[in-house]
Structure formats: structure tokens, C-alpha cells
Amino acid sequence: xxxxxxxxxxxxxxxxxxxxxxxxxxxxxxxxxxxxxxxxxxxxxxxxxxxxxxxxxxxxxxxxxxxxxxxxxxxxxxxxxxxxxxxxxxxxxxxxxxxxxxxxxxxxxxxxxxxxxxxxxxxxxxxxxxxxxxxxxxxxxxxxxxxxxxxxxxxxxxxxxxxxxxxxxxxxxxxxx
Numbered sequence: 001x002x003x004x005x006x007x008x009x010x011x012x013x014x015x016x017x018x019x020x021x022x023x024x025x026x027x028x029x030x031x032x033x034x035x036x037x038x039x040x041x042x043x044x045x046x047x048x049x050x051x052x053x054x055x056x057x058x059x060x061x062x063x064x065x066x067x068x069x070x071x072x073x074x075x076x077x078x079x080x081x082x083x084x085x086x087x088x089x090x091x092x093x094x095x096x097x098x099x100x101x102x103x104x105x106x107x108x109x110x111x112x113x114x115x116x117x118x119x120x121x122x123x124x125x126x127x128x129x130x131x132x133x134x135x136x137x138x139x140x141x142x143x144x145x146x147x148x149x150x151x152x153x154x155x156x157x158x159x160x161x162x163x164x165x166x167x168x169x170x171x172x173x174x175x176x177x
Contacts, residue, residue, distance in 0.1 A: 008036070015049075
């Protein structure tokens with residue numbers, strides 16, 4: 001929401017893509033979409049929202065085919081450490097399959113820049129505080145952390161194989177602007 005708002009106000013063309021799942025309050029999501037739509041209309045900004053799942057490659061591929069993206073920013077994920085313990089399949093499908101689809105679309109449509117959300121959960125059992133980028137991340141303690149570490153490895157591989165510049169942001173608990 002905050003990134004979209006900032007990018008629109010700075011004149012970027014933005015395409016939002018989200019499945020509006022109920023993990024977080026969907027009323028908040030709809031209110032934020034209304035607000036973004038209002039900004040876009042009032043300020044004459046180029047904004048489009050598409051409801052869809054990243055796991056659906058054919059639909060995602062259509063979005064990429066219908067747009068000429070210079071940059072893809074993926075902040076989507078099935079979030080929540082505790083929820084991942086009870087529903088690991090949702091995390092594998094959303095976070096790994098969905099991210100693979102984004103990478104495949106970047107490859108297919110020759111998009112050379114991808115910024116994506118990772119997580120501090122990749123640090124897992126690391127006891128060194130504060131964490132550092134070069135700390136060991138091979139022992140995540142939950143499925144959520146496993147999926148985000150997997151994303152980092154896939155992004156690295158696609159970067160090497162297909163010359164896609166990738167930046168992974170290891171967020172801690174995120175809220176506000």
C-alpha cells in the first residue's frame with residue numbers, strides 16, 4: 001500500500017496484483033484499494049489493479065504479456081510463522097510456486113530487475129545479534145523461513161542463469177510506512 005502510494009505520487013505506472021486472501025482483514029485491503037484508486041483518479045496516475053493468485057501461471061503470464069514492465073517488485077507472500085506450522089502446504093504453494101512463476105515471467109518477458117520480500121525468518125537458529133547479511137541462513141526454524149530462504153536461492157539462480165538483477169529484502173515485522 002505504502003509503496004504503491006509513493007510510486008504513484010512520483011509518477012510511475014503501477015500494476016497491482018493480489019489475491020485479497022483473508023489472512024489479514026480484507027476490509028482493510030479493500031479500503032486501501034479504494035484509497036489508491038482515489039489517488040490515481042484525482043492525480044491522473046496510471047494505476048491498474050488485478051485480482052489473482054501468483055500460483056496461477058497462465059493468469060500471471062497474461063499480466064506480463066499485456067504490460068511492458070521495467071521492474072517487478074514482489075512483496076506478496078503467505079505470511080506468518082505460526083500459521084505456517086499448521087498450514088505448510090499453503091506456504092509451499094504461495095511462497096515457492098508463486099515466486100517461481102514470477103521468476104519465470106521475468107525470464108520469459110526479459111525483465112532484468114526484480115526486488116522481492118524475503119524475511120528475517122531465514123536467520124532461524126542464528127544466535128548472533130544483530131543479524132548481518134553474511135550470517136548463516138541454512139537453518140530456518142519454520143516452514144515460512146524455509147520458503148523465504150528457498151526464494152533467495154531461486155532468485156540467485158535466476159540471476160546467474162538469466163541475468164536478472166535481484167534484490168531480496170529481509171524484512172523483520174513490518175508495519176506502517
